[in-house]
Amino acid sequence: MKILENQQLQSYNTFMVPALCDRLVQIESEEEIPQLLAQDALEGPHLLLGGGSNMLFISDFHGTVVQVCTQGIRRVEEDARQVRLSVAAGVPWSDLVDFCIQNHYYGLENLVGIPGWVGSCPVQNIGAYGVEVKDVITKVEGYRIRSRMPFSLANAECRFGYRTSIFKTDWKGDVIISRVEFRLSKEEHFNLTYQGLRNELEQSGLPVTIESVAAVVKTVRDRKLPDITKIGCAGSFFKNPVIPVAERDRLLRQIPNLVSYPAGEGMAKLAAGQLIDLAGLKGVRRGNVGVYPQQALVLVNYGGAMGAEVYDFYLHVRQTVRERFGILLEAEVNQVGMR
Template identity: 40%
Template structure:
């Protein structure tokens, strides 16, 4: 049943723990709800789809109609000798879906274990971790287009996936609600344990025979030891993207800073860890009142108790300015600012 709620606190619905209110909020459970809600939303008011609120910073009450996505369900659409195609409701919790795949021996998503949020938000910023990006596993996505008032399905190529990027952050922003994602997963695992310290963790766990379950558990252990749990300290994971720069720029930075890390992305481009740049500028562990930079992970900005979104936003601006001044590199925010 589609309901309209007014003046709803969003505190429990965002992992930064910002105490803001939505003027209107509706829970979307079906595609039909998307079609029906349109008639209630005044023309001047934009929509704001919300999943787990784990990639969003509210700096004020959103001047928007919040659509909380709770479209559920995991369906096996088809299979062949090597693969399965699963259609997943956009409101499914991402890590529940990962664990479902691990239990059913469907391979591909295990390195993305424990990323917070929903399935529907995963394609929007092309979530990634431990050497895997979700774009490698997506067959199609389906969304309700509020301008055209119809369902639209895009294949993988049409989503224009990039590093933490897709068409959904650009042309389609603000006019759609993701309803379903179809994943193509493998029946035969192709373990990817060379990234980070997965192998080390598997050794520590005493694992000698690889399995999806073991790799997923290793990733969960590593993440739990490195990243702050939003239930304890408000945060939205990495606040900034890792900058990609031309090789020539990287080489000249290396002359000045011989220890600067870099990963070759293509013939022309090197990716530099933003965490290293931020740490070099002295921000790691910085705290002012209730907001700061995490002690172990300088990419993560935190709300220790009652920080305001504007405090966190201004801190991010100061960090961007200091990295720009010292290294000549413009950091880009990964988190969506409202």
């Protein structure tokens, strides 16, 4: 394993905000995880970091940051209909999606273009265009930090929900994910439930194939999201709020064109981006930070921002929406450090 003292993390997070950590440990093989735990290295403050694309460093982090950089995509079982892949935590998500597209393994094509590493994908149950990664995860493996024991959780035990899982709730801060297992279909099978995707495919005139679905998803994403090599961000900063139907009906009187979707018994999911837009914040810039003009869910660092500046702006957006519509937006992005 590689150990880097007093490491600057600015190039390790897609918000591109500066933050020092006391120590960065980069795990290069799975056997190093129990070794690290045996050294009591994670007794104090610690943080697991993948590609840093769902993370806001509000300040320096006084503790140990661990990256599981292990590589490898392994076929563990295969028949004519499906394949099971066991994938190491450090594999870039885009490499796995490309691998599946090339091999015509169906299931991940709607999730093309999401940054980050495989080890992080179960944490918030990444999702886009009608698909969530929980639809194809069979197993998540790793180690508990406090007990230092290995674990292997089947899909149902991961308690996946909308942008959440056991790893983001009960086990938060106490888990090192080392590999994720996926079951993908070898038979042609698409999820085109998302209207925008269907429209775009129709307009493209392309036949529906794994390549064309992925290409169309990429086109739609590029239109809405900043290029993270140029503008700092962590994707959607906010979750779409899920509220009781009665409250949704109250809001409908205030906003007749309110976007809402059914979200289980007596609940409705709203579009946080629409509320931010209607609160007059879409495209608003304050100092080095702002709400991205093409997608109101995304907060951006136009360059030179500290994490605290992004954080203060997040509070401003949240407060404005609350005052205007009585809805408290919840952050999707993990916040690290203190204001």
